[in-house]
């Protein structure tokens with residue numbers, strides 16, 4: 001299951017944002033501490049193409065794509081040195097494939113701030129430093145083992161290059177830079193996968209605003225926004241508390257409320273879409289009278305990967321994939337026969353790279 005972890009300082013609005021995304025109703029409170037088990041919830045990815053396919057096929061069952069969101073306890077200054085929840089918290093972060101980093105921009109005098117003032121750039125840096133510190137610890141542990149072996153002249157050639165790379169990464173982190181800013185080859189990335197480095201995970205910064213903080217010139221944000229631009233990082237503005245209220249309403253009241261506040265797209269949909277994109281994920285569809293289903297794949301996966309996502313038998317006995325792009329299907333009156341005539345229905349082999357929105361039927365034999 002694909003997981004997206006929510007990180008940030010205590011009282012930045014992590015649980016609020018989690019509730020916006022998941023509508024799970026997790027506890028939101030104006031004081032830090034307490035519960036240490038993360039909140040978890042599966043979220044269906046909103047997709048108008050999927051909805052359209054359901055309309056066309058009127059299947060017995062439907063299954064949209066989903067992503068798991070995990071709301072972690074707050075990460076405070078010096079967590080990596082054992083403060084607060086410290087390392088147990090950081091191990092929850094390592095199981096996530098991507099991070100939503102919630103930064104408090106809202107003022108709200110009834111909610112204390114762990115650093116006693118509103119300063120999004122400072123807060124973002126504190127959390128980033130903790131993530132960097134944790135990765136340094138992981139590298140340090142591995143390096144000391146490799147150094148021991150080196151002293152005994154027992155390093156394999158693979159370990160020699162690992163040692164070299166880790167030393168470079170260590171230096172990079174010491175300069176307070178996340179590993180995602182280190183140019184790694186695909187092969188190096190694969191070789192490092194087991195370390196689950198936190199600063200290698202893609203990160204979307206969620207700027208949690210008050211209703212009063214509108215327009216494009218929010219003074220509190222100037223510093224952080226230019227820092228993120230410099231680093232090529234993406235951020236998204238969300239009115240956490242308001243959006244959470246919105247998600248708790250029933251659909252009719254929600255539409256009314258959105259009109260009153262002139263919100264066109266709910267923060268929830270934007271957040272889920274951005275997180276999905278950030279994770280480097282695409283959807284493909286299987287459809288028929290029995291079931292219409294959206295499946296999640298990493299971008300760049302091939303037809304056998306897609307088959308394996310559905311069932312291991314389909315990957316094992318893979319013969320061919322029958323593929324038509326969703327847009328072509330719709331453009332041809334949702335008729336497979338017409339798609340075939342027009343040549344947009346294709347038979348693809350194992351190496352075919354699946355595209356977002358492909359409608360796929362696997363031919364297999366086991």
Ligand SMILES: Nc1nc2c(ncn2[C@@H]2O[C@H](COP(=O)(O)OP(=O)(O)O)[C@@H](O)[C@H]2O)c(=O)[nH]1
Nearest residue numbers: 011012013014015016028029030106108240241
């Ligand atoms: N005014 C305002 N208050 C917020 C916002 N987001 C969260 N809060 C409040 O801040 C407090 C902490 O929120 P919570 O989501 O529990 O933070 P967490 O500790 O990061 O999980 C709660 O009292 C929330 O109601 C926001 O966007 N605006």
Ligand SMILES: [Mg+2]
Nearest residue numbers: 014015072073
């Ligand atoms: Mg919380």
